[in-house]
Amino acid sequence: MATINRKWTDGMLHTEDWWAVWLGLLMFLAGLFTIWGVDLVGWMTKTKTWEWGKFWSDPSFNQLLAAAHGKAGKAYEGLGGFGSLLATYIVFTVLTCIGAYFQKLDVKKFFLGFTCIFFITWAAWIIGHEAHFKALKTGQSITQSEIYGDNVFCTTKVNKCSAQINKALKGMGIDVMAGQDPTKEQAAAAVAKSKNSIRMSWGLQLGGGFSYMLALAVGLIIGNLFKGFANFLREGAKPEWFIKTAIVYLGIKLGLMSMKAAGFALELALAGAAACFVAYLLFWPIVYWMGRKLFKLRRDASAVLSSGISICGVSASIATAGAIRAKPILPIAVSMLIVVFAMIELVVLPTFYAAVAPDAPIVNGAAMGMTVKTDGADAAAGAILDEMMVANHYRTTGETWEADWILSAAILTKIWIDVFIGVWAFVLALIWVYKVERKPDQQHVGASEIWFRFPKFVIGYFIAWLTYVAIAVWFPDAIKAASSGAGVVQSPMRKMMFMLTFVAIGVITDFGKLKGMGRLTALYAIALFAVIAPIAYFVAWIFHRGMVPPTVAG
């Protein structure tokens, strides 16, 4: 049976975009139940930072994983690390297989592919949480290493470790906050008392970013060196579905962050919208002109490529091709190019931005959102950038930026771009029908086209965000209880969807597909790195300069 968008409700059961909304809102609603003291999401497993020497002396899943429940979900404690992993696997496999069935995917292949990707993901995530890779030094080890030693690392958030050490010292009668310094012996005793501080001879201090990079590397190795296995996984490798679901969960995080910093969140959203609007007006005409004049591409090829490079990647190239009634082979070819280049951007840009502009976190995030095509690659790049910059800033200054603001900047700009594509494609369709093909009396372009091209996951994102803002405004007494369930959905659950995206995006990226795409590849590379990236950075700087994430109290 054909899939045609005719009514506004079409696609609600059949597209991954809508399924991201359903999966996202289902867990969002489940998370809200903690307001009434019922924890429906506490079974979700979460990673723990572990140290291999300690692990081998007493190997146990409980050293690696734990149920993520809050106060209302103490009953989940009995699941332990392995039980919660199993519960997570069962819940998400059942839900995604139901989604796969309605999306007309091969459910058996999806189930097998998803199962493999799920366990590869968790293996990469657990390895990435080994303390030598992940753990950061405590604040004391950075600023007062002559007293505490420079080898004290923290297996949780660094401000917590610092507070634990200070509390232990206070118990010994030394008030560090009042300016008293301990002796080396007292400091050593306090470190030993802090349950999340460990001494290690070395540590890479990569934060959570190492897990992301590892998952991506594993996915890319499979996608490019084990192509038979990659084909086996392909039905279950749905990075766009996974990341859109994660973005709905991120709406909860933004809601929680807005409770603490409403003005900053609003400023970020508005600046992102303005930056995207300006960037749009610059990107598209420049790349279209380059395609036509410098690379002698046909009008339709140039338009599709311009949208793909300068707007939102694959989605934009399909939307534009449809709007100008191009043959479907054109966006398919362009999309192959975009997917591969998005991966190159994902690998290169976070490291580059973090190294070149370590003091411009939000500018970097917003520039990422305007430069990296495809939602999956952008969110993934934003997540790596966030982890990298927060860790780097802490290492160099001892000050901790609140996590996820840089990621939010990357996602907010991308979301505005995604929203605009429907309008832009509609405008292009009007231009094509009434000016290029010149058949205004014979054809009609329906405004419904805007809705059909609207990214539906954005609805879930805003519902989640605004609900938590509403709770903060109208039911402030419920914030604490609401945060408990929200914390599970927006943290381990969201990060799992990110991790699944990293593996899946690697699996479907085959660099070999660049062969034989000659002129298109050259134009794409030149436009991206010589036009899009510099302009995006400049526009991001104009609208976001001076913005830094709030700091976490020590």
Add this chain to the structure above:
Amino acid sequence: MKADVEMHLVHDGEQWIARGGTVVAVGETLHEVDEGVTHALRDSGAFPLGSSVTVFMGFDFDTIPTWLRQYHTHYFNRYITVNL
């Protein structure tokens, strides 16, 4: 928008194919398809000659490769008015 005739549209790699009920029209360009639809409707006798007929053509998104469908969910719909 209401249409007198509902058709779905695909592209087989070489040409556009529009189908709706017993009406089938094929062409390398959409203009050729539109001409084919006009002829087919005229031949079908379903509408009086000289009448103006609104035809809806919705692109069948199932013909887009599976791996690509996760990025976008719509290609295009079009309405044409044919004078028989």
